[in-house]
Amino acid sequence: MIEPNPNISAMAAYALPDIGAPGEAPLVILAQNEHPFPPSDNIRAAVNAALSQGNLYPDADWRELRAAIAAVHHLRQDQILCGSGSMELMLALVTAYLSAQDRILVTEYGYLFMRTLAQLVGAAIDSAAEKAYRVDIDSLLGAVRADTKLVFVVNPGNPSGSVIHNDEIRRLRDGLPDQVILLVDEAYAEFVDSDFHDPLFDLVDRGNTCVTRTFSKIYGLAGMRVGWGLFPAHIGDNMRKLLNPNNVSLLSQVAACAAMRDQTRAGEAARYIAGQRVGLSVALSNLGLSVIPSQTNFILVDFNTRNRAVSAFEYLRGCAIVVRPMGGYGLPSCLRITIGLERQMQRTVDALGQWKAQQNE
Numbered sequence: 108m109i110e111p112n113p114n115i116s117a118m119a120a121y122a123l124p125d126i127g128a129p130g131e132a133p134l135v136i137l138a139q140n141e142h143p144f145p146p147s148d149n150i151r152a153a154v155n156a157a158l159s160q161g162n163l164y165p166d167a168d169w170r171e172l173r174a175a176i177a178a179v180h181h182l183r184q185d186q187i188l189c190g191s192g193s194m195e196l197m198l199a200l201v202t203a204y205l206s207a208q209d210r211i212l213v214t215e216y217g218y219l220f221m222r223t224l225a226q227l228v229g230a231a232i233d234s235a236a237e238k239a240y241r242v243d244i245d246s247l248l249g250a251v252r253a254d255t256k257l258v259f260v261v262n263p264g265n266p267s268g269s270v271i272h273n274d275e276i277r278r279l280r281d282g283l284p285d286q287v288i289l290l291v292d293e294a295y296a297e298f299v300d301s302d303f304h305d306p307l308f309d310l311v312d313r314g315n316t317c318v319t320r321t322f323s324k325i326y327g328l329a330g331m332r333v334g335w336g337l338f339p340a341h342i343g344d345n346m347r348k349l350l351n352p353n354n355v356s357l358l359s360q361v362a363a364c365a366a367m368r369d370q371t372r373a374g375e376a377a378r379y380i381a382g383q384r385v386g387l388s389v390a391l392s393n394l395g396l397s398v399i400p401s402q403t404n405f406i407l408v409d410f411n412t413r414n415r416a417v418s419a420f421e422y423l424r425g426c427a428i429v430v431r432p433m434g435g436y437g438l439p440s441c442l443r444i445t446i447g448l449e450r451q452m453q454r455t456v457d458a459l460g461q462w463k464a465q466q467n468e
């Protein structure tokens with residue numbers, strides 16, 4: 108047999124989410140934190156118009172897109188990199204900086220993709236305990252070792268949905284050695300109101316901190332694959348050696364530009380989703396379920412035992428509703444439910460109400 112690299116063969120196959128069999132009645136998919144609404148007319152018009160240039164390579168420098176991002180967030184364009192999803196940027200950062208001699212520090216319930224990246228480069232991974240599903244800065248600082256090279260924090264968290272204040276992230280940065288890279292994944296930042304938006308972008312000027320965001324969540328372009336991030340110039344230069352030089356397709360760049368320029372729509376989406384999230388959280392709490400407080404487009408529901416979570420998952424699946432089991436995150440008693448349309452949320456509440464009524468408790 109032809110053998111792959113040993114670290115690759117040791118990796119588990121990517122677990123595809125359940126999206127139903129062909130011919131099966133359409134499912135309500137609440138498993139991938141997707142946006143409930145399709146792209147706006149503005150986005151569609153821009154994409155349609157750009158199609159006529161489909162014979163040309165896209166702008167390898169993402170100039171218009173970087174300008175649109177910089178204008179909204181008051182950033183320096185030369186610190187912005189765009190990726191085929193923010194996952195591509197994380198991959199480039201880890202490939203460029205981590206090796207089998209290094210350690211990556213993550214939080215207990217942090218994004219699993221970082222574990223995949225650690226395996227890819229053979230780096231060891233350490234995990235810092237969270238407190239009540241929240242990132243705990245002291246436990247992170249306590250888990251830093253001499254060979255820790257990257258600390259990865261997701262804020263707001265996935266799958267917890269919880270937020271820690273950016274002052275806490277600043278305290279983390281201040282407590283880390285200068286030669287440790289801090290990567291803050293802010294895929295859900297735009298869902299948080301309050302004073303979260305005292306943004307972290309200025310930390311990037313210190314030369315050792317990176318922040319990633321995405322068009323997949325608030326902007327509803329998961330299918331277009333566009334992420335972006337802010338990176339110190341010396342780190343960005345090395346990452347660019349690894350990115351596919353035409354990594355973001357022409358149509359994706361155009362769609363992302365139109366989405367970024369329409370902050371009104373993003374704000375409306377955030378308000379709609381927050382309203383549905385509150386409604387779903389209250390309804391499930393009224394059913395006696397424990398809902399972890401979330402500021403994102405999903406909620407984590409703790410069913411107390413693995414068996415109850417499996418039973419609820421299967422009941423929902425029988426009602427053509429697909430949510431996300433959390434065993435892979437070390438949370439086998441939990442399910443993660445993406446916030447969708449009002450009628451989808453109502454169906455979910457009804458189904459879980461029926462499930463609850465069936466339990467002999």
Ligand SMILES: *Cc1c(COP(=O)(O)O)cnc(C)c1O
Binds near residue numbers: 192334
């Ligand atoms: C959805 C998500 C992303 C976004 O990934 P893309 O590659 O930009 O689609 C990043 N981080 C976390 C934690 C996410 O949940």
